[in-house]
Amino acid sequence: MKNMRRIYAALAIVLLLSKTVASGQTENEIQHNVSYKGPIIDVHLHAFHAEDNGPPPAAFCVPVSSMIQHYDPKDQWADVVVKKSxxxxxxxxxxxxxxxxxxIMQTVEQLERYNVVGxxxxxIDFLPQWLxxxxxxxxxxxxxxxxxxEMHVDSLEALIKTFDIEVIGEIGNQYHGIAPNDPRMDKYWQLAVKLDIPVAIHLGSxxxxxxxLGFPKYRLKFSNPLQLEEVLNKFPSLRMxxxxxxxxxxxxxxxxxxTYPQLYxxxxxxxxxxxxxxxxxxHLKKLVAAGYGKRIMFGSDSMTWPGLIGRSIDIINEAYFLSLAQKADIFYNNAARFLRLTTKD
Known part of the structure; x- marks a missing residue:
């Protein structure tokens, strides 16, 4: 009888484990469903004026790709965007x-609500109001x-020191048809190395x-990160x-x-x-699967819609394939390491 009870108990455990695995509720899977609640570093926040994205109030839909799903070029694209907004x-x-x-007030409210430093x-003439x-x-x-x-490198160094600037970025050369490896940037990369200050460059949509929409020289081809190769070879100490x-x-x-293990x-x-x-x-699953979860940083790209901060946090927290530890890296640890702040790992 004891043996039978042991067999039944063993079968019950097997069935329970099978049911747990089938429903995705293993210990590992449960961890993936947990939201990160710790401090967050948002490495991609903008000090915009309220009218910088068109006359306010302007609506913004998430995802953006669904906001205007078709377009007839008989119309002016800018007019269509404003109408839809x-x-x-x-x-x-x-x-x-x-x-x-x-x-500013609504952005600060979002940062305080989610415990974010941005x-x-x-x-330079508008940052102080935000700070x-x-x-x-x-x-x-x-x-x-x-x-x-574009300015003399000594002038840029003076600005950085006078206003206690800690990062150079967003470097938006792509919007003006300038490639990431344009030699005009060499003196500024060298300054960043000299001051040991990190840089953040726009490559992407x-x-x-x-x-x-006011950027006639923008070219998608300059999104290709391979064009940074000569920069990183020339300035191997650059934090980018x-x-x-x-x-x-x-x-x-x-x-x-x-190829460039310093790149975040x-x-x-x-x-x-x-x-x-x-x-x-x-995108995200592929970057993590490739092994680079320790160099991916969270950024909301909040501009004139402060609610993008919370929406962005939710999107990362809802990523079913990320463990709680991976979320902590993306939300905090990786940026803290890149910026040389205190890390939790």
Missing amino acids: KNPDCEDPLWSPETDEEL VLSGE EAAPDRFIPSLKFSLPAD GPPGAPY SVMHYGEPFIDEMIAMMY IDLGGIMWTYPKAYFYEY
Whole structure:
């Protein structure tokens, strides 16, 4: 009788384990369903003016790729975008605040709600207004693009020191038709090495129809991270993050991260550009599966819609294939390491 009870008990355990595995509720799988609740570093935050993305209030749909699904070129793309921003089709649009003060206040509210410190990219004449609102929530980063911001390297160094700038970026040369390896940037890369200050460069998609929205020289081909190869060879001590992870050049990005182990990436904006299923399967899952979960950083790319911060956090927390430890790396540890702050790993 004892033997029979042991057999029944063993069968019960087997059945329970089978049921648990089948329903995805193993200990490992349960961990994947847990949301990260710790501190977050958002390495991709913008100090914009309220009207920088069109007359406020303007609606924003997530994912962006579904906001305008078809277009007849008999119309002006900019007019179509503005019209849709006033009358969106999505069920739960985000609306931009109407004033700079409201934009700053709502952004700070999001940062405090989710326990976020943001690397704040902005122009030197507007950054102080943001920093004064919540100095403990922002890491100042200098927005920089050629040709508009081209200056003597000594002048840039003076700006960085005077305003306690901790990151150079977003470097938006791509919007102006300038390749990542343009030699005009060499003196600025050298300055970043000299000051031991990290840089963040835009490689990837801009807004839909970017060449028709005020960026006529924007070229998608300059998203390819392979064009950074000579830069990283010339300046091996440069701390560089690729914003938007060079999307859509995922395989090239993986190859660059393999060849240049100092290279980091951030997810800014792309997680809400495409439907989650696409972003998960063909972007994030692939980058993690390749072994680079320790160099992927969280970024909301919040501009004039502060609600993008919370939406972006949810998208990463809902990634079914990420463990809690992997989420902690993406949300905090990797950025802390890149910025040389205190890490939790």
